[in-house]
Amino acid sequence: MRFSRVLRVGAVVAATSLALAACGGGGGNGGGDSQNESLVQRAEQGRLTIGIKIDQPGLGLQTPDGGYEGFDVDVAKYIAKELGVEEGDIEFVETPSAQRENMIQKGDVDFIVASYSITDERKQKVDFAGPYFIAHQDLLVRANDNSIKSAENLNNKKLCSVRGSTSAQNVKNDFAPQADLLEYAGYSQCLNGLESGAVDALTTDDTILAGYAAQNPGKFKLVGANLSDERYGVGLRKGDTEGRQAINNAIRKMQQDGTWKKSAERWFGPAGYKVPEPPAIDQ
Template sequence: MKLRKASAAAAAAVALALTVTACGSGKKDDAAGGGSAGGGDKITIGIKIDQPGIGLKTPDGKFVGFDVDVAKYVAKELGYEEGDIVFKETKSADRETAIERGDVKFIVASYSINDKRLAKVDFAGPYLLAHQDILVRADDDSIKSPADLNNKKLCSVTGSTSAQNVKDKLAPKAQLQEYGGYSECLTGLENKVIDALTTDDSILAGYAAQEAFKGKFKLAGFKMSNENYGIGLKKGDTELKDKINKALEKMVQDKSWDKAVEAHFGPAGYKNEPAPKIGNIVK
């Protein structure tokens, strides 16, 4: 009798374990599965790790920023808890390759949607409409239009097209200064070695919102281009794209999007555009 009771108890324990395992395997969204970057217990998401306000890895190893919040929200809607996420640095020049190779399941990294990129990858979103702008010192009222950049020292990072766009189209006499990183441009701006820094307004707002720079800089609000930030994913993965789009729509509806914008860009006085509608690419 005791043996039969023990056997029955063991069988029940095995059945319970199988049930729990089955439930656990259904936790992750099937659309995010498959490949080394998704499925199973983890999902790998590409982000920037050196852009304050957008995507930054802090000294204690945490990841913070607006794009990071978007990535976490989308992953949760796909069935992944924060601990299931593996964030992978994805530099601008490597984004399409990382997606095509399967190094990441999707990328949330100030990734502007354009025709050249759409030939290689798909995009969910857009989830943010940014614009090329300039950052100046808070007490500088000499630059009131892009034309005022003529004969001014204009900084951007080496290899960026932002400063060249200004020189080619808006201020041909602007004196371009190329530095290794945006932080160097900010230091030059603070020390009056340069007069203005240019790139996407969201990136500028993220830098200006840092504790060390609060109140020292301001965005001009010139809106010199439209940058539709999207979530990059593998070409043809319509199922995952649709699910990410639904997650983004929910993020806007429940006001999590507004909270993330205010948390990461608000301290710089960033006047953001309203959340864009899915599929609405502003040219």
């Protein structure tokens, strides 16, 4: 009798364990086996969690009503739809620059579309689809500041960027070794510092800076430095070849059917930004 009772208890424990394991699968907020699923498999469940920026006008911005808008948001929605997931079934999550690789690796997001430049260092931790856009690093200064006309003019001046971004360090390494680097949590804080005079310049991609300039007419201007090429990619779990190919197919279709150009002109055109041709996608 005792032996029979032990068997019954063991069966209950085993059944409970199986049920818990089943509940743990699926979704982008994973852990466990869900991290081993491909993006395509997760999309088949009807929902996706996508990382974006929420403080970048023209790229990824949270609106007062709680929605999201911008070129990156349009790209994310297009990819999701091509994977079979409608806009209403997307959960958008803010992904700070310094946390992007970690959030992908942990399964907090299914993929990231957040002005995410493809670099060899990042490719050691995550995979990239794309590129879907090529931006250029530039400088934003106060409209009445004529002392900064190039990156070399930043020696002994305060240069701001966000934590986890390589932009400010690139300027210090290659153009202005005496620049005083300030790193804030978000671009909006850098912008506030620039407006108040706490910093002298903000550096990041020209797409982001154009959005801020358009949002604050008469306050800021772009220097036009074109310091680097920034190849924006869609970040996803390393080794997910199927997911990467599916995203590339979606980006290619977005370019070919005119949606890519229409979105880029909508979000970047008002700032006088000349929209380039769509980039070739890495194979």
